[in-house]
Amino acid sequence: MHRERGIYLFGGGHADGDGGQKALLGGKGAGLAEMSRMGLPVPPGFTIPTTVSVQVTGQAELPTALCAEIERGVAHVEAHMGRGFGDPSSPLLLSVRSGARQSMPGMMDTILNVGLSEQTLEGLARRTGEERFAWDAYRRLLQMFGNVVLGVDHFYFEEELHEARQSEAAKADNDLSLLALRGLAERFRALIEQRTGTPFPDDPRAQLYASIAAVFRSWHNDRARAYRELNGIPHHWGTACNVQAMVFGNLGETSATGVFFTRNPSTGERVLYGEYLPNAQGEDVVAGIRTPLPLCGDDSDSLEATMPPAFTSLRDMAARLESHFGDMQDVEFTIEEGQVFLLQSRAGKRTAHAALRIAVEMAEEGAISREAAVLLVHPQQLDALLHPQLDDEAPRTLLARGLPASPGAATGRLAFTAAEAVARAEAGEDVILVRTETTPDDIRGMNAARAIVTARGGMTSHAAVVARQMGRCCVVGCSALSLDVRGRTLTVGEVVLGPADTVTVDGTRGELLLGEVPKVPPRLTEHYGTLMAWADVHRTIRVRANADTGGDASLARRLGAEGIGLARTEHMFFAEDRIQRMREMILAPNADARRAALQALLPEQREDFKALLRAMDGLPVTIRLLDPPLHEFLPKAKEDITALADQMGLSEAAVLRLVERLHESNPMLGHRGCRLGITAPEIYEMQCQAIAEATLEVEAEGVDAHVEIMVPLIAEARELERLRARASACLAPYLPALRRPLLIGTMIELPRACMTADAIAAHADFFSFGTNDLTQTVYGISRDDAALFLPHYLAEDILPVDPFMVLDRDGVGSLIQEAVRRGRSRRPDLKIGICGEHGGEPASVAWLQRGLVDYVSCSPYRVPIARLAAAQAALRDQQRDTHSLTSD
Numbered sequence: 085m086h087r088e089r090g091i092y093l094f095g096g097g098h099a100d101g102d103g104g105q106k107a108l109l110g111g112k113g114a115g116l117a118e119m120s121r122m123g124l125p126v127p128p129g130f131t132i133p134t135t136v137s138v139q140v141t142g143q144a145e146l147p148t149a150l151c152a153e154i155e156r157g158v159a160h161v162e163a164h165m166g167r168g169f170g171d172p173s174s175p176l177l178l179s180v181r182s183g184a185r186q187s188m189p190g191m192m193d194t195i196l197n198v199g200l201s202e203q204t205l206e207g208l209a210r211r212t213g214e215e216r217f218a219w220d221a222y223r224r225l226l227q228m229f230g231n232v233v234l235g236v237d238h239f240y241f242e243e244e245l246h247e248a249r250q251s252e253a254a255k256a257d258n259d260l261s262l263l264a265l266r267g268l269a270e271r272f273r274a275l276i277e278q279r280t281g282t283p284f285p286d287d288p289r290a291q292l293y294a295s296i297a298a299v300f301r302s303w304h305n306d307r308a309r310a311y312r313e314l315n316g317i318p319h320h321w322g323t324a325c326n327v328q329a330m331v332f333g334n335l336g337e338t339s340a341t342g343v344f345f346t347r348n349p350s351t352g353e354r355v356l357y358g359e360y361l362p363n364a365q366g367e368d369v370v371a372g373i374r375t376p377l378p379l380c381g382d383d384s385d386s387l388e389a390t391m392p393p394a395f396t397s398l399r400d401m402a403a404r405l406e407s408h409f410g411d412m413q414d415v416e417f418t419i420e421e422g423q424v425f426l427l428q429s430r431a432g433k434r435t436a437h438a439a440l441r442i443a444v445e446m447a448e449e450g451a452i453s454r455e456a457a458v459l460l461v462h463p464q465q466l467d468a469l470l471h472p473q474l475d476d477e478a479p480r481t482l483l484a485r486g487l488p489a490s491p492g493a494a495t496g497r498l499a500f501t502a503a504e505a506v507a508r509a510e511a512g513e514d515v516i517l518v519r520t521e522t523t524p525d526d527i528r529g530m531n532a533a534r535a536i537v538t539a540r541g542g543m544t545s546h547a548a549v550v551a552r553q554m555g556r557c558c559v560v561g562c563s564a565l566s567l568d569v570r571g572r573t574l575t576v577g578e579v580v581l582g583p584a585d586t587v588t589v590d591g592t593r594g595e596l597l598l599g600e601v602p603k604v605p606p607r608l609t610e611h612y613g614t615l616m617a618w619a620d621v622h623r624t625i626r627v628r629a630n631a632d633t634g635g636d637a638s639l640a641r642r643l644g645a646e647g648i649g650l651a652r653t654e655h656m657f658f659a660e661d662r663i664q665r666m667r668e669m670i671l672a673p674n675a676d677a678r679r680a681a682l683q684a685l686l687p688e689q690r691e692d693f694k695a696l697l698r699a700m701d702g703l704p705v706t707i708r709l710l711d712p713p714l715h716e717f718l719p720k721a722k723e724d725i726t727a728l729a730d731q732m733g734l735s736e737a738a739v740l741r742l743v744e745r746l747h748e749s750n751p752m753l754g755h756r757g758c759r760l761g762i763t764a765p766e767i768y769e770m771q772c773q774a775i776a777e778a779t780l781e782v783e784a785e786g787v788d789a790h791v792e793i794m795v796p797l798i799a800e801a802r803e804l805e806r807l808r809a810r811a812s813a814c815l816a817p818y819l820p821a822l823r824r825p826l827l828i829g830t831m832i833e834l835p836r837a838c839m840t841a842d843a844i845a846a847h848a849d850f851f852s853f854g855t856n857d858l859t860q861t862v863y864g865i866s867r868d869d870a871a872l873f874l875p876h877y878l879a880e881d882i883l884p885v886d887p888f889m890v891l892d893r894d895g896v897g898s899l900i901q902e903a904v905r906r907g908r909s910r911r912p913d914l915k916i917g918i919c920g921e922h923g924g925e926p927a928s929v930a931w932l933q934r935g936l937v938d939y940v941s942c943s944p945y946r947v948p949i950a951r952l953a954a955a956q957a958a959l960r961d962q963q964r965d966t967h968s969l970t971s972d
Contacts, residue, residue, distance in 0.1 A: 090136075090153035094120040094192055095128030095328070103409070108133045109345060110183030110324030115429045118605060122408060124401060125425050127284030128164040129178075129328030130157030134185065137322035144830025146293055153536070154296070155928070161329050170288040174211055175204035177221070177330040180295040182302055184323045189549045190524035191311045192301035192323060193232040195367060197225035197293040197330060201286040217335055219265040220258075224365065226272035226284060229291065233298040236279045244271050249346055257365055258334070294325070307524045309879065314531050314554075316890065316927070319881050325650045331425045332417040334363050340387065340419045343367045344398065344779035346380050346406040349414075349434040349552055350491060350612075353439025356380055356402055358415075359542045360387050365418060366427070372406045375561055376542040377938025379927035397424045402466075405429050410452045433552050435491055436461075436468040440611040447618075454618045455959055461615060463926040463953040468492065468555030469612060470643075470945050472603035474590050481598040483576045483587065484564040489548035492557030494534035495600045498581055500569045509533065516587055518569055518574055522547040530554065535589035537596055539565040547797045557591025561816020565596075569636030588939060616644060616948065619955035622962075625932070626939035628704070629951045632656060634695025637705075640944035644951050647790070648696060650919035653771060654712050656692045657685070664731065666717045671732055671742060675766055682770040689771060693778035697789045704763050704917070706792040706852060706941075708831060709768050713756040715746040752860065753776045758833075761807050768795075772811050775826065776818035783823055792827040794852060799836045801843035808847050831919070833857035846911040852941075853900055855920030856930075859887050862896050891928035904936055917941055930957035 092100040092109055094116045101109045103118030106522055113131035120126050120284055131241045132150070140146060146154075147619040158178075160170050167176035177199045182192035199221050200208065209218035227245075230236040245257065250265045260268070276284045302308060303323040305778060322342050333341030344358025359376035380395065388395040398417060400502075401424075405413045413431030418425045434442065439461045447457035474480075474493040487520065496514035499505035502525065505517045511534035517533035530536055530550055534557075538547045541560040551558030566575040572871050574581045579598070581587070588597040628649035629640030637648060659667045662685065669681035719725050725743060729736040772793065779789045793811060798804045809824040815826055829850030830837075834857070837844060841851070860867055865874075867888050877883045891897055909912050917939040922928040924942025926949060933954045942950050 089133075090150065091157045092117065092131040092133065093128075093160050094131065095126045095158060096120075096160070096162070098335050101131065104290065106185040107137065107321075108324075110134055110185050110326070111430050112181065112183030112428055113324045113326050116326065116328070116669065118408075119405075119426055119429055122404065123481070124404070125423075127329040127331050127425050127427070127430060128161045128869070130154075130160060131183070132325040132327070134322040134324045137303060137324065138320070140300055141304070141322075146297060147949070152774055154292070157327060158292075161327075164809065165640050167334070169219075169292075170204065170361075171202045172207045175199055175207045176289075177208070178292060179326075179328050179330050180292070181326045181328070182299045182301055182323045183326050184303070185321055186315075186317050186434070188308060188315075188317070188701065189433070189528065190546045191308040192305070192451070192735045193299055193814075194234055195225070195228045195298065197221045198229075198291050199288040199293050200225050201288060202290075212332075212335060214335060216262040216265065216281055217332070219262060219269060220260075220334060221332070223265055223269045223272060224333060225291075226269060229284070229295065230272060230276045230279075233294050233575060234276060234280050236276060239496050240275055240279065241272060244268060246276065249967075269669070276531075278520065285854055292826065296325050296327070299323070307527045310527050310531075313878055314527070316885060318884055328427070331418045331420045331427075332365070333361070333420065334365050337362055338391070338419070338422045339363060340391070341417070342379065342387070342485075343414065343416050344402065345412060345414055345432045347412045347438070347440055347442055349412070349430075349432050350488060352434065352438035354445065354724060356399055356430050356901070357543070362390070366418065375540060375563070382462070391419065391422070394419050394422060394424050401426065410446070428568065433549050435552050436465040436555060437609060437611075440469075440609065440615050444611045444614050455622070456613065458619045458622065458952070459956055459959060461952065463929075465555065466612075466948045466952060467945065468605050469608060470950070473592070474588070475602045475604045476557060478602040480588075480590075480595075480601050483579065483596045483598050484562040486559040486562035486594050486596070486609065487543050487548075488590075488592055489543055489545075489560045490551040490556060490558035491592040492555070493588065493590055493592070493601070493603055494557050495586060495603075496573075498532045498574055498583055498587055499529070499533065500567065500572050500583070502526040502532075504583075505529035506532045508913045518565070519547070520569075521545065522550070527737045530556065535559075537562055537565070537589060539563060539567060551591075557589050559589055559591060559594050559596060562596060564783075607619060612948075616951060619952050620644075622955045622958045624934075625937060625954050627701070627947055628706075628917065628919075628941040629925075629944045629947050630921075630923075630941055631691070631696070631699075631944060634699050636944055637696050637699035640947055641699060641703075641912040643944055643947045645703075645944065645947045646939070647706075648700055649706050649917050649923070649939060650794075651691070651693075651696055651705065651707045653708060654716075655711055656689065657710075660966050662688060665942070666825050668732065669727060669767075670717060670746075672713050672738070675764075677768045678764065679770075682766055686770055686774050689774035690778045690781075693775055695783050697778060697782045697791070698785075698787055700790075702788040704790040704792055706794050706829075706850075706917075707771075708759060708794040708796055709771050711757050711796040713751045713754055715751060718743050718746065720904070722879045747922045752857070752866065757794065758803045758807055759797070761795065762803065765810055768807065768811065769814050772814040776815050778823070779826065780818060780821055788823075790824070791821070792829060792850060794829055794831050794850075796854070797833060797857075798830045798844060799834045801840060801847060803832050804844055804847045829915075832903055834861055835899055838899040839884070839906075841903035841906035842910040845914055847916070847941065848857065848907075848911075848919070850852075850915040851903065851907055852917045852919045853903070853919055853937075855891060855896060856888070858899065859892065859896050862899065863887060889922075890925055891922040891931065893931055897931065900936065900938075921946075926950075926953035926956075929953040930960075933957050934961065958967065 099117045099120035101117035102385045103114045106114045109131050157299040167174045169176045179196045181194045209215040231238045333339045340360045340362045343361025348357045358379035360374045378386045412432045413429050443457040444462040446452045496516040499515040505515045508515050516535050518537045521538050536558045538560045588601040626646045628647040629645035630650040631637040632655040665684050672678040729739040827849040829848045831854045833854035913923025916937045919941040923940035
C-alpha cells in the first residue's frame with residue numbers, strides 16, 4: 085500500500101515511486117521511478133503527482149505547502165548533482181515536463197534550462213568552457229518560457245530565428261554564431277517585455293514556480309483537450325509534473341540527444357530503431373526542425389559509427405528495458421560529453437501490423453506469455469489493418485519520396501493547414517494534410533486528414549509518432565517538397581499543386597504520388613491469425629455482425645463473426661430496382677392492393693435471405709422485420725414526386741397528399757417498427773413467408789440454417805404477443821418441412837420495454853438490445869441532431885464521452901441490467917445480445933461481457949475489435965479475481 089506524498093523523488097539511487105503508479109505519477113514519472121529502481125542512469129529529480137494538478141487548477145499561485153515540497157525536491161537534485169539552483173558560480177539547471185498517466189505525445193508543455201539568468205549565465209559558460217553553448221541554452225529558455233509560460237506566440241520567436249539564420253546564411257539553429265545568439269537573447273527579452281508588459285524573470289525560483297504552474301495549465305490547452313477527446317482519455321485525470329536536472333546534448337560533438345525504440349514501430353521487426361542529433365537538445369529531434377541521423381547501421385554518420393561506446397551502452401539498456409517492462413519501449417536519451425543518460429522510457433506507439441508482430445514474436449521468444457501478448461494490442465488498432473492498400477501492379481507517378489513513417493494508403497486533395505483539413509473533411513472531402521513539419525497544435529487536422537505528409541522530420545518526429553497512434557498513413561522528411569502555406573501551393577520540381585489537386589500517399593513505401601492510385605483489399609498477416617486465435621481461447625461471449633447482404637455476411641465471417649446479430653431488411657428495399665415497388669405498396673388504396681405489391685417484392689426478399697443464410701451456414705442469422713417509417717421510402721423533391729405520380733398513373737396532388745399524410749414531426753418516435761406490423765400486417769406476413777421459403781430452399785442445398793426473426797420497437801408485451809401469433813400462423817405451413825423451428829424474439833430499444841421485460845419475455849425466444857435507439861430514447865437526444873451540441877457538452881465536461889460511441893453504463897446500462905434481470909426471471913434460458921454499434925466499441929464490450937449478454941453484434945469491420953476487446957476484458961477480470969484471492 086503506497087502512502088501518498090507531496091512529491092516523489094527519483095534518481096541518484098533513490099526512488100519513492102515505481103512503475104505501477106501511472107495514475108498518480110503519470111507515465112513519465114512512473115517510468116523515471118522504475119528506471120531509477122533498475123539502477124539505470126537517470127538524472128535526479130522529483131515528480132509532483134496528478135492529484136496536485138487537479139487541486140491547483142484555477143489557482144493564481146502554487147500553495148505554500150507545495151512550494152515547501154518543491155524546495156525539498158530541489159535540495160535532492162542539488163545534493164546529487166553537486167551544483168546549486170541559482171548559484172552564479174556553479175548553476176544547476178532544471179527541466180520541467182508534463183506527464184499524463186496515458187501517453188499524449190507533444191500535447192502538453194515542457195520548459196528546459198530553467199534557472200538561467202543574467203547572473204547564472206556566466207557561471208554556466210565558465211563551468212562548461214562553452215560560452216556559445218551557454219547562450220544557446222539561454223535563448224532556448226527565453227523562447228520556451230516566453231511561449232509556454234507567458235503566452236507569447238511562438239511565431240514571433242521563429243520570425244527572429246529565421247532572420248538570424250538568414251543574416252548568417254546558417255542552415256540550422258546550431259550553425260548560429262555566438263554573436264548571433266547574444267543578439268537573439270537580447271531581442272527575445274525585448275519581445276517578451278513588449279508582448280506581456282513585464283520583463284523576463286531573472287529569479288530562478290520565480291522561473292521554476294511559474295513553469296510548474298504552466299505545465300499544470302497545459303493539461304487544459306486546446307490541443308490536449310482535443311487529443312483526449314479523440315482518444316477517450318478523461319479530462320478529470322490531470323497531469324503530473326516532472327522536475328529534473330538538465331543534462332546537455334548540445335555541449336559539442338561528443339554530446340547528442342535522440343529517441344529510439346527497442347523494435348521497429350512501423351513493422352515490428354526486432355531491431356534497435358532510432359535517430360539522434362549531435363550537439364542538440366531534445367526538442368530538436370521531436371519537432372522535426374532538423375532531419376536527424378540514424379542510430380545504427382552502415383551510415384558513417386550513425387551513432388554506432390561516431391560514438392561506439394555510447395551506442396553499445398544504449399543497446400544494452402534497450403535489452404534490459406524491454407525485458408523488464410515486457411513490451412517494446414520508446415526511450416529518450418541524452419549523451420553529455422560521452423556519458424549516456426535516460427530521460428524517459430514508455431511503451432512505444434506502433435502501427436497495427438507492428439503491434440501484432442511484436443506481441444506474437446515476444447510471446448514466441450518466451451519474453452511474455454500468450455495472455456500478455458493478447459493484452460499488448462489495443463483493440464481499436466485492428467481497425468487500421470482493414471484499410472485498403474495500393475495495388476502494386478497499378479501505374480504510379482512519383483512526386484516525392486520520404487521516410488515511411490506509418491504504413492497504409494490514402495487518396496485525397498491537398499490541405500495546407502490543420503484548420504483547412506478539419507473544415508474540408510467536415511464538408512465530406514477526403515484531404516491529405518501537407519506541412520513543413522507538424523506541431524501538437526495540428527492534432528485536429530491530423531485526425532481529420534486521410535494521411536499526413538511533411539517536408540521535414542524523421543521517423544521519431546511528432547508527425548510520425550502521432551500518425552502511427554492514429555492509424556493514419558504518413559510520410560515524413562519529403563525534402564523535395566516546397567510548401568507555400570499562404571499561397572496554398574506545393575511545388576516539386578516543375579510540378580505545382582494546389583487544394584484542388586488529388587494525390588495518393590503510400591505510407592508503406594514512403595511515397596507521395598500524383599493523382600489517384602487503385603487500391604486492393606487489405607491483407608491480414610499470419611500474426612493477426614495467431615493473436616486472434618489466442619484471444620478467442622479466453623473470450624466468454626460470442627461476436628456477431630450487423631450485415632444486410634450476402635457480401636457483407638461473407639466478409640464478416642472471414643473476419644471471425646459467429647453469426648448475424650442484425651440484418652436490417654429495410655436496406656434491401658432502397659435499391660433503385662426495388663424502391664418503385666415499395667412505393668407502389670405504400671400508395672396502394674387497400675390491404676389487398678398492398679399484398680399484391682408486396683408479392684412482387686417477395687422473390688427478391690427471398691433471395692436476400694438465402695444469400696445471408698448461405699454465407700452464415702451453421703451460424704445464427706437474426707433478421708429484423710421492417711423498422712423505419714414508410715415516409716423514408718417516398719420522394720421529397722417536387723420533381724421526384726411528379727415523376728412518381730406519372731409512373732403510378734396518379735395525379736400529382738394525390739401523391740403529394742399521401743406524402744404529407746405520412747409526414748411525422750418525430751418519425752423515430754412515430755409510426756415505425758412493430759407499429760407498422762400491427763397496422764399493416766401484410767408487410768410482416770410477406771417477410772415471414774420469404775424467410776420460411778428461403779430457409780427451406782437453402783436447407784435443400786445442404787445449408788445448416790439457424791434463423792431468428794426479430795420484431796423491432798416493442799414497448800408493450802401485447803404488441804409482441806399479437807405479432808408473434810400472426811408470424812407463427814404465417815410460418816405454420818412450413819414448419820413440418822424445416823429442420824428446426826424459427827425463433828421469434830424482439831429488439832429492446834425503449835425504456836418501457838426494459839422495465840416490462842419480464843412480461844415481454846413471455847412471448848420472446850430472445851432479446852437483442854438496440855443500444856443506438858435505446859440511447860436516443862433514454863437521453864431524449866436525436867443521434868442525427870446531436871452533433872449540433874454534443875461537442876460542447878464534451879468540451880465542458882458535462883458528459884465524459886459521447887454516449888452514442890461509448891455505452892452509458894449509469895443510464896442505458898442500468899436499464900439493460902434491469903431488462904436482463906427481469907427477462908431471465910421469466911425465461912432463464914432467454915438468449916440475449918446487443919446489436920447496436922456499441923457492440924464493437926472496446927470499453928462497451930468489456931462491460932457487457934461480464935455475464936450480461938451472450939453475444940454482441942457490430943458492423944463487419946469491427947468484428948475483430950470486438951473479439952479482441954472481449955478476450956482482454958475476460959483476461960483482466962481473471963487477473964482481478966486472482967489478485968483478490970491472493971489479497972484475501
